[in-house]
Amino acid sequence: MSYGLLKGKKGIIFGALDEHSIAWKTAQRCYEEGAEFILSNAPVALRMGTLNKLAAETDSEIIGADATSMEDLSNLFDAAMKKFGKLDFILHSIGMSVNVRKGKHYTDLDYSYLTKGWDISAVSFHKVMKVAWDKDAMNDWGSILALTYIAAQRVFPGYSDMADNKAYLESITRNFGYYWGKEKNVRVNTISQSPTQTTAGQGVEGFQGFFKFAEEMSPLGNASAEDCANYVVMMFSDMTRRITMQNLFNDGGYSNTGISEEISKRFI
Numbered sequence: 001m002s003y004g005l006l007k008g009k010k011g012i013i014f015g016a017l018d019e020h021s022i023a024w025k026t027a028q029r030c031y032e033e034g035a036e037f038i039l040s041n042a043p044v045a046l047r048m049g050t051l052n053k054l055a056a057e058t059d060s061e062i063i064g065a066d067a068t069s070m071e072d073l074s075n076l077f078d079a080a081m082k083k084f085g086k087l088d089f090i091l092h093s094i095g096m097s098v099n100v101r102k103g104k105h106y107t108d109l110d111y112s113y114l115t116k117g118w119d120i121s122a123v124s125f126h127k128v129m130k131v132a133w134d135k136d137a138m139n140d141w142g143s144i145l146a147l148t149y150i151a152a153q154r155v156f157p158g159y160s161d162m163a164d165n166k167a168y169l170e171s172i173t174r175n176f177g178y179y180w181g182k183e184k185n186v187r188v189n190t191i192s193q194s195p196t197q198t199t200a201g202q203g204v205e206g207f208q209g210f211f212k213f214a215e216e217m218s219p220l221g222n223a224s225a226e227d228c229a230n231y232v233v234m235m236f237s238d239m240t241r242r243i244t245m246q247n248l249f250n251d252g253g254y255s256n257t258g259i260s261e262e263i264s265k266r267f268i
């Protein structure tokens with residue numbers, strides 16, 4: 001179903017890797033709602049070639065950029081502005097912890113892995129916004145979003161240093177969001193999404209446990225990648241102009257539930 005909520009809006013969507021990716025579903029929904037966009041991912045991810053399918057389906061161009069490289073980001077924004085002029089939305093759907101990937105325990109982190117993961121998962125959001133800021137790339141009432149997880153607020157063993165990266169990402173959202181609001185009339189938010197069966201999600205030790213536990217804890221059940229895509233559409237639309245500097249939970253009520261009846265019954 002399409003409501004034309006993003007008719008005429010133009011942007012950049014980072015982080016679609018395969019059809020399970022939250023950014024993939026989001027690109028499909030944004031397209032259905034009338035948006036035009038560039039799809040971007042790290043050059044190494046583009047080598048898989050999977051993104052070509054999404055680009056064809058959504059009439060969009062693919063431009064590679066390592067989100068930690070200011071030079072890559074600068075080239076990407078130049079190309080996007082050449083094509084579209086100023087932009088209305090940006091989705092940062094990027095995350096990776098080398099420590100998680102290599103199975104390093106939180107009490108035994110490798111600090112060079114930590115720095116790399118932090119740069120990819122958190123600082124890259126600052127870098128994307130800094131490049132957009134310097135190039136004056138956003139239209140008034142534009143919307144910038146990143147995706148996060150509740151491990152920024154509570155402990156989820158196995159999520160390791162990604163929890164710290166997400167806390168940092170949410171802090172960047174508030175701090176840069178202040179200046180974007182004041183000086184450019186642009187909003188900046190994070191969506192805190194339920195555990196979702198994607199490449200990044202499944203890479204976390206104990207993920208299936210997080211997923212099933214959250215499903216039973218949440219009165220509305222886990223939010224799917226499609227639910228997240230719908231929320232992103234709303235946040236890119238003109239219906240949410242004065243929501244900014246927020247961490248917005250898209251989690252079926254998980255974040256405000258102490259315990260569900262299903263789970264408590266197991267301990268009687």
Ligand code: NAI
Pocket residue numbers: 014015016017018020021022023041042045065066067068092093094095096120147148149192193194195196197198199200201202
């Ligand atoms: P995904 O694995 O499909 O997406 C992660 C993306 O980050 C990939 O497309 C990958 O190529 C990209 N990426 C990695 N390094 C990069 C770099 N240097 N430059 C540019 N892109 C790079 O997984 P998913 O789940 O769709 O992840 C998207 C976002 O959602 C991430 O921020 C993730 O932490 C967040 N999230 C995921 C949840 C889950 O359970 N899957 C729950 C809550 C948040």
